[in-house]
Amino acid sequence: MVQPQFRNEGLEDLITFDQVYNQYHRVIYSNIFKLIKDHAIAEDILQDVFFALWENRDKINDERPVSAWLFVVSYNKSISYLKKKVKESLKYVENYKSYESVAEEIFPDKVLIEAQLNILEDAVNALSPQRQKVFRLCRFEGKSQKETAIILGLSTESVKDYLKQSKYFIQEYVSSKYAADSIAGISIIFILSNL
Numbered sequence: 001m002v003q004p005q006f007r008n009e010g011l012e013d014l015i016t017f018d019q020v021y022n023q024y025h026r027v028i029y030s031n032i033f034k035l036i037k038d039h040a041i042a043e044d045i046l047q048d049v050f051f052a053l054w055e056n057r058d059k060i061n062d063e064r065p066v067s068a069w070l071f072v073v074s075y076n077k078s079i080s081y082l083k084k085k086v087k088e089s090l091k092y093v094e095n096y097k098s099y100e101s102v103a104e105e106i107f108p109d110k111v112l113i114e115a116q117l118n119i120l121e122d123a124v125n126a127l128s129p130q131r132q133k134v135f136r137l138c139r140f141e142g143k144s145q146k147e148t149a150i151i152l153g154l155s156t157e158s159v160k161d162y163l164k165q166s167k168y169f170i171q172e173y174v175s176s177k178y179a180a181d182s183i184a185g186i187s188i189i190f191i192l193s194n195l
Helices: 011-036 039-055 066-089 096-106 109-125 129-140 145-152 156-177 183-193
Strands: none
Touching: 011 039, 011 066, 039 066, 066 109, 066 129, 109 129, 109 156, 129 145, 129 156, 145 156
């Protein structure tokens, strides 16, 4: 499937944005809800993700597909919300400010997002071609296992198996190449463990 691309051409970008929203909002909402478990908050985060997409549309290109960008940004915004909730519950801790500064050092949003995108893309590119197609269709484009099976001419069980194998392969790949010294690598492993 051809990825919609922003061209920084006013009305064309609005049309592209509508296409992206219509194509991805359900799967992004689903990913957010898996972490947040609250419909209203998940809806708010979804809107934040698409606002961020609009603000950063000039950074989306052929090398960095919009689906991967949405996947990582929605995860990060969900985790930021959960961290905020944890901070609120820690208000009674005397040295609260030190917890806040540690969290900000560990999760520098823009740098982390860039690192996560690079690691995830590297890991997905290391998959076999068939697993790569299945993973991209299901995880980045939001296709169901049944839809993916039809598109690729596979059985639903094969798709399910490819997804499972891909998840473990990516986790192993990331942990062997990145996780030992990378917050971004560790967070990619965490993202995948929640799928």
